[in-house]
Amino acid sequence: MDPKCPLCNASPKSSLHLFVYCHVARFLWASNEWSCRPDAMQCDCPGQFINFLLSPQVFFHGSSDREGFLLFGALVLEQLWFARNQAIHKEINFSPNKELQVVLKKFSEHHVVLFDVPLVLPRHFYSWIRPEQEAVKINCDAAVGLDHSFIAIVARDCRGYLILSMSKRVESILPIQAEAEAINLATCVTVNRGFEYVVVESNAKACIDALKAPFDEVPWRISSIIADTLWWAFCGQQFVFRWSPRESNK
Secondary structure, three states: OOOEOOOOOOOEOOHHHHHHHOHHHHHHHOOOOOOOOHHHOOOOOHHHHHHHHHOOOOOOOOHHHHHHHHHHHHHHHHHHHHHHHHHHHOOOOOOHHHHHHHHHHHHHHHHHHHOOOOOOOOOOOOOOOOOOOOOEEEEEEEEEOOOOEEEEEEEEOOOOOEEEEEEEEEOOOOHHHHHHHHHHHHHHHHHHHOOOEEEEEEOOHHHHHHHHOOHHHOOHHHHHHHHHHHHHHHHOOEEEEEEOOHHHHO
16 A cells, blocks of 8 residues: 555645645645635644634634634545545546635535525625726726636626626636725726726625725735735725625626
8 A cells, every 4th residue: 555645645644634734735725715724823732623613723713714714724634534544445636726616615515504604595685786986996896716817897887887808817816806806906006097086896795894894803814915906006096895796786
């Protein structure tokens, strides 16, 4: 039996290596929104790693935030063990981006069930609303793939007439980064077009909140994108950033 790790094919295999120190594990852990990584700590035995999961040295905003981290950790461990079995028994190579997408998708599904979000949401009817007189409204969105994403923007005037539309490929598979890139593209394009009063709408509430938050509270994965967006907005005349439900983009 091969004594090397089946995922990286380099280091001697052990449970601690597989779940913490393998470069594959590090890739998945680095994607958590709490910036809390077990490989940054010195774990000498699995027991220390378990203690880290149950009591990580990081500030949480509440019990649901702590439980969210524990949920993310459990899903990472499950996916690493599944990938390990696939590599050993079926000789299927590990794809970091694909496995990360699986973890993020499962996290979203479990989060809905565990944290008091109703399974069947009441249906609301939304429609696109025209901007104020002399204003241009630009809606932006992102579609995330396995190894890249596409972002798109659509600009309309106060009569609802189409002014411009644009799409672009971005090299990110994280939804929050892709959505932030879409808002950045909308801001940059409208400044270069010389529009004086611009309303930028996005269904990514985390990104809209980040644009209005103190910089030290902005999620680190989008901090540089948010800073660049605010710089472009400063170069323009008047910008308003608003959250809108996805349904209102139609």
